[in-house]
Amino acid sequence: MITLYDYELSGNCYKLRLLMSMLGVDWKTVPVDFYPGREHKSDWFLRINPLGQLPVIDDDGLILRDAQAILVYLASKYDAAGTWYPRDNPALLGEVSQWLAFADGITATASAARLHDALFYDFDVEAARTGAHRLFRILDEHLWFGEQEGRDWICSASHPTIADIACFPYIMLSEEGGISRQDYPAIRRWCDRVKRIKGFTVMSGVFPAGPAKAA
Amino acid sequence: MLDLAKSRWHPIAAAHDLPLRHVFHGQLLGREFAVWRADDGYVNIWENRCLHRGVRLSIGINDGRELKCQYHGWRYSNRTAGCTYIPAHPADAPARTITNRTFAAIERYGLVWSAEEPQGEVPEVAGLAEGRLLALRGIPVNAPADVVAARLKGYRFQPSGRIDGSAAKVAVEAASTFSVVLRSSEADATTLAVFFVQPVDSNRSVIRGVLDGQVEGAARLAVLRHHNELLSRLRLAVEAEAAREPAPAPLEPVIERVSPELAEMPEESKHGRKATIRVEVARKWLAADGIAGFELRPIKGLLPTFQPGAHIDVHLPNGLIRQYSITNGPGESDSYVIGVKLERDSKGGSTCLHETVREGDVLAISEPRNNFPLRRDSVKTIFIAGGIGITPLLAMAQALNNQNLVHELHYFAQNEAQLAFPEKTSTLGASLKPHLGLSPDQTGAKLREILSGYGPDKHVYLCGPGPMLEAARHIAAEMGWPETAVHFEYFKNTNVIDDSTSFEVALARSCMTLTVPAGKTILEVMRDAGIDMPSSCEQGACGTCLATVIEGEPDHQDVYLNDAERKSGTKIMTCVSRAKSARLVLDL
Structure with missing residues (x-):
């Protein structure tokens, strides 16, 4: 049984809840009071993750930190079809890794702006917002041309990968950091598609989409 | 500016x-x-x-x-x-x-x-032919629209047929505050590009470009990327230029207060049977054996919003006024579709619609009115339709189907040819349950089966011929359905109306006391006194002319109220019902 050290309002923890829900994996949750309790900096948690960051999982004794690393592990271990993290397709695997790094950039900007606005972190919020808009422009252009080429997802596969899951939460929560997505219509349409993946689940601030039109 | x-x-x-x-x-x-x-x-x-x-x-x-x-x-x-x-x-x-x-x-x-x-x-735009053009990716720019449009006049690009060239000549064919028309030519290739600049806000714009001519396949993508790259570069320059100026204050749109009549439940409407809407019969067809379908489209503007269960009054060329339920599913708002069963031995409403009214004719109709509202908090909803009684229930079933709420539509008819609106019922899938050719006894047995297993928060809606409704209501009561869970709508009131009494009606809010003589209805007497009361069927079936009784004992002769409502003595249908007491006080 997987144990997730979890904070409900964390987009990085939400990534793992999303993928586990889509994979149909069971898990149990250990809530960590990130705010205002700062429990992720407490002695007991630092023993689990010396970086003092969420999320962490414990899968039968294997302890892993870092949301993107855990996505790789979960998809490799629990996705029998092997589509979420396509280990046998080097080109696609390269793309996935490239966009996982991009997701870290989204965390460093859009998530930082949200921490500033919602949890009163002392960050340079204007720099964070500017950085997020720069990334969103790049992703919107990428997704728009993807649509023109008949591609629905971030990587060039006919199915979603963990790159979509890694990018989704802090894009979807960006308005809580004062970053509008109005100028990114292709990102907004991609968000609808992610929400329609079987097993999709919501968190505070993320609303569901309605069903797609039956073919 | x-x-x-x-x-x-x-x-x-x-x-x-x-x-x-x-x-x-x-x-x-x-x-x-x-x-x-x-x-x-x-x-x-x-x-x-x-x-x-x-x-x-x-x-x-x-x-x-x-x-x-x-x-x-x-x-x-x-x-x-x-x-x-x-x-x-x-x-x-x-x-x-x-x-x-x-x-x-x-x-x-x-x-x-x-x-x-x-x-x-x-x-x-001269030179842009609908269907033979290519819309570019919209480019949002953080700069005022006029600044963007001015900069676009200097935009340089290759014609679509020579995307790999570099020697294109570009000419400005027209320009205004919000648009620029450019033509790029190189050798035998030429492309017209029209850029519209959408003023999003005082300091935000979107460049929306359209090229003449269609390009297919890989060439199309190359053209789209060519412009995306050049326009993105132009965007950086414009944004750098705009950033040197103080940013203008964002525009503040006035969010108009919605007028009270649009935002609140309406007051009791003051008009009688008025037909304020003109519609054209866009289509008339045989919706089933003996049932004509009519699609009514507005002559101008949009039709008012309807709720499932609503009906309209149709004012017929022969002077009759008839009520028909709207069968539309949610969002089907460009026309109203009604179903009319031919009843040869009635007063001529259905005959007129079947035989006289044709496609292209104009009819006057009332605004939709809903006296048969649908609850959507039910754990399960059962619809029981007899014959043409399908019409309001069809609208309701489509609404629940669209929201994935649990429901069954039991549709009783003589044979398959009498099942109306197959194009609508077929969208309901397995929730549609036709029951064909049953005798009255078999119908009773089937109703018992359908109505067995009452549970809290289940609701049943009935519409069909009088005897079937009576039977269904009796069976529902026997099987433990409370009256509040049984909703029904009769086509017509077949009670013999006794209008021989005479009594006094006091209108509490209007401070008026009227005498209702034998042979006249409360509604007629009120109208004579200048009180404009809404009404529709005027035979005690539809529920439009309902009034609240403050004092006195009503003599109910309608088929709209259920037994509990009748016993409570607090409601009356003013078009047919009268008073057992010498005086009635109404909240009007």
Whole structure:
């Protein structure tokens, strides 16, 4: 049984809840009071993750930190079809890794702006917002041309990968950091598609989409 | 300076920005829009604000027929933006008049155009042929529209047929504050490019470019990328230029207060049987054996929002007024579809519609009125239709089907040929259960089967011939269904009306006392005294002329009220019912 050290309002923890829900994996949750309790900096948690960051999982004794690393592990271990993290397709695997790094950039900007606005972190919020808009422009252009080429997802596969899951939460929560997505219509349409993946689940601030039109 | 003319058309989206089941977040001159395409193709441009709590509708759910707000689930209809459902009041039909603000929408040149108060037509561009053009990716720019348009005059690009060249000559063919027309030519290749600059806000714009001529396949992508790259480069330069100027203050659109009659439950309407809407019979067809279908389209404007269960009065050429239920599913708002069964031995309403009224004829109808409201908080809803009684229940079943709420539609008819509107019933899938050719006894047995297993929060809706309704109501009562869970609508009142009594009616609010003589109805006497009371069927079946009784004992002769409502003595149908006491006091 997987144990997730979890904070409900964390987009990085939400990534793992999303993928586990889509994979149909069971898990149990250990809530960590990130705010205002700062429990992720407490002695007991630092023993689990010396970086003092969420999320962490414990899968039968294997302890892993870092949301993107855990996505790789979960998809490799629990996705029998092997589509979420396509280990046998080097080109696609390269793309996935490239966009996982991009997701870290989204965390460093859009998530930082949200921490500033919602949890009163002392960050340079204007720099964070500017950085997020720069990334969103790049992703919107990428997704728009993807649509023109008949591609629905971030990587060039006919199915979603963990790159979509890694990018989704802090894009979807960006308005809580004062970053509008109005100028990114292709990102907004991609968000609808992610929400329609079987097993999709919501968190505070993320609303569901309605069903797609039956073919 | 930015031209703030509200009358000028601007593009606000590309057609490809509006896939089905999506809500686009638009903005023009500071005013935000929720933009969505319904499954029937209609493009809705609405104020981006739920009338309830002001939440943005651009994060709402487009279910193909209606837009649902994420906050408290208010639903608004395709086309009219009329509210069709308020979950906090599941037993009530929202007032038909609760309506969000809509804006004009026209699709042209691969773009969607709007304006706050448009005048004239969307501008025609010489050289751009509908269907033979390529819409570029819209480029949002953080700069004022006039600055962007000025910069676009210097835009240099290759013609689509020579995308790899580098020697194209580009000429400005026309330019204005919000558009630039350029022609690029190299050797034998030439391309016309029209750029419209959408003023999003005082310091924000979107460049929406359209090229003449179609390009296919890989060449198409190359052309799209060519312009995307060049326009992105132009954007960086314009934004750098704009950043040197002090940013103008954002525009503050006036969110108009919705007029009280649009925002609140309406007062009891003051008019009698008025037919305020003119419709054309767009289509008349045989919807089933003996049943004619009529599709009624408005002569101008939009039809009012309807709720499932609503009916309209149809004023017929022979002077008769008849009530017909609207059969439409949610969001089917471009016309009303009614079904009319031919009843040869009646007074001639159905005969007139079957034999006299033809396609293209104009009819006068009333606004829709709903005295048969549908609860949507039921754990299971059972509809029981007999013959033409299918019509209101068909609208209800489609509404529940669209919301994935549990329901069954039991449809009793003599044979398959008498099942009406197969194109609508077929969308209901397994929830449609036809029962064909049953004798009265067999019908009774089937009703017992259907009505067995009452549980809390189940509701049943009945519509059909009188004897079948009587039987179904009796069986429901026997099987433990409380009256509050049994909803019914009769076609007509077959009671023999006894109007031999004479009594006094006091109207408490109007401070008026009237005498109702034998041979006249309360409704007629009130109208004679200048009280304009709404009514529809005027035979005690539809529920429109309901009044509240404050004092006195009513003599009920209608078929609208259920037994509990009758016993309570607090309601009366003023078109047929009278008084057992010498005096009635009504809350009118």
